[in-house]
Amino acid sequence: MSIFDYMQKYDYEQLVFCQDQNSGLKAIICIHDTTLGPALGGTRMWPYKNEEEAIVDVLRLARGMTYKNAAAGLNIGGGKAVIIGDPRQHKSEELFRAFGRYIQGLNGRYITAEDVGTSVADMDLIHLETDYVTGVSPAFGSSGNPSPVTAYGVYRGMKAAAKRAYGSDELSGRVVAVQGVGNVAYNLCRHLHEEGAHLIVTDINEENVNRAVNDFGAKAVGVNEIFSVECDIFSPCALGAVINDDTIPLLKAKVIAGAANNQLKEERHGDQIHEMGLIYAPDYVINAGGVINVADELQGYNRERALKKVETIYDNILRVFEIAERDGVPSYKAADRMAEERIASVAKSRNTFLQNGKTVYHR
Ligand SMILES: NC(=O)C1=CN([C@@H]2O[C@H](COP(=O)(O)OP(=O)(O)OC[C@H]3O[C@@H](n4cnc5c(N)ncnc54)[C@H](O)[C@@H]3O)[C@@H](O)[C@H]2O)C=CC1
Ligand SMILES: CC(C)CC(=O)C(=O)O
Numbered sequence: 001m002s003i004f005d006y007m008q009k010y011d012y013e014q015l016v017f018c019q020d021q022n023s024g025l026k027a028i029i030c031i032h033d034t035t036l037g038p039a040l041g042g043t044r045m046w047p048y049k050n051e052e053e054a055i056v057d058v059l060r061l062a063r064g065m066t067y068k069n070a071a072a073g074l075n076i077g078g079g080k081a082v083i084i085g086d087p088r089q090h091k092s093e094e095l096f097r098a099f100g101r102y103i104q105g106l107n108g109r110y111i112t113a114e115d116v117g118t119s120v121a122d123m124d125l126i127h128l129e130t131d132y133v134t135g136v137s138p139a140f141g142s143s144g145n146p147s148p149v150t151a152y153g154v155y156r157g158m159k160a161a162a163k164r165a166y167g168s169d170e171l172s173g174r175v176v177a178v179q180g181v182g183n184v185a186y187n188l189c190r191h192l193h194e195e196g197a198h199l200i201v202t203d204i205n206e207e208n209v210n211r212a213v214n215d216f217g218a219k220a221v222g223v224n225e226i227f228s229v230e231c232d233i234f235s236p237c238a239l240g241a242v243i244n245d246d247t248i249p250l251l252k253a254k255v256i257a258g259a260a261n262n263q264l265k266e267e268r269h270g271d272q273i274h275e276m277g278l279i280y281a282p283d284y285v286i287n288a289g290g291v292i293n294v295a296d297e298l299q300g301y302n303r304e305r306a307l308k309k310v311e312t313i314y315d316n317i318l319r320v321f322e323i324a325e326r327d328g329v330p331s332y333k334a335a336d337r338m339a340e341e342r343i344a345s346v347a348k349s350r351n352t353f354l355q356n357g358k359t360v361y362h363r
Contacts, residue, residue: 028055032077043114135290184259240262
């Protein structure tokens with residue numbers, strides 16, 4: 001499918017290619033939908049094999065942010081960016097500053113933050129060139145690293161999913177298998193450990209595995225073994241597309257609840273796990289804690305207010321299950337309905353009422 005055909009199919013607004021010879025920057029910014037507000041979503045730095053892989057990733061991730069932000073009740077649209085490169089080798093001040101200038105050129109239509117491969121230090125460099133960056137160091141009045149807050153939201157959502165599956169949200173004594181113990185999942189493991197859950201972990205990074213084993217008494221298993229271990233909850237916290245034809249037959253868990261974006265390889269995999277009776281907490285609903293936290297900066301950051309909103313992920317997950325039951329659909333479809341209904345109702349009200357001059361983000 002051509003890029004324009006794909007953009008038309010899912011109604012994307014804008015795809016921006018950014019190139020800077022001096023720093024070696026090759027980045028793509030995607031703005032999916034700004035009905036609810038400016039597009040907000042993190043920047044992923046990843047050694048994509050080719051341009052096509054990067055384009056597909058940024059398109060999928062940006063659309064996911066539209067749904068995430070809408071389902072979380074934020075007045076924020078969806079966007080995302082990717083930088084093609086190895087975060088362990090290709091980072092430099094020039095590269096992030098060049099990227100920051102491209103963001104500034106979009107004049108607020110896209111606001112960035114951290115994602116896989118980028119850090120608070122990188123956001124600080126971007127901040128030298130643009131106002132449209134969040135998750136910057138707290139010294140600038142910003143919210144800092146979003147990962148611990150994302151983890152708290154995932155923990156809350158996991159409890160809601162457990163309540164649905166087992167009639168109790170108590171996680172003490174439950175076995176949770178965590179795939180990928182990076183920034184988010186390390187903090188998630190801390191909450192789970194504190195509540196008395198038993199942890200099984202894996203990661204391609206041995207240091208991260210050892211940290212979870214030493215700090216939380218987690219049991220380590222191989223990267224392919226994690227799908228088939230005996231557990232109550234499977235928590236994908238690495239990259240996307242892990243719920244697929246190969247992994248579904250291996251799963252022993254009754255609940256899937258994790259931080260990773262785009263967990264279902266294809267929609268049909270969401271249908272399949274639904275038919276098997278698995279309780280799936282839709283990825284973009286359960287992992288919205290980070291974006292809720294950074295979006296709070298747009299009103300002048302208040303951590304207490306942000307965390308209160310992150311708590312509501314528990315209710316949002318239960319609401320998704322209610323819609324799924326009401327409409328007789330899998331939970332991933334119910335989440336889409338929840339997000340789409342909100343976007344449609346806001347779009348309609350903006351057509352109906354005159355603007356009061358304060359709302360500047362209407363289409
Ligand atoms: N950081 C945040 O606030 C948010 C993150 N997410 C999503 O959550 C996921 C994790 O994000 P972070 O913790 O920030 O990233 P991270 O890069 O710190 O952690 C990911 C971990 O997964 C490991 N990993 C990668 N491939 C693996 C594989 N095949 N098997 C096992 N482990 C593997 C990596 O070595 C790393 O330790 C990502 O999908 C991200 O998009 C979603 C919302 C917000
Ligand atoms: C600010 C980030 C934590 C938002 C984002 O990109 C995401 O939720 O995937």
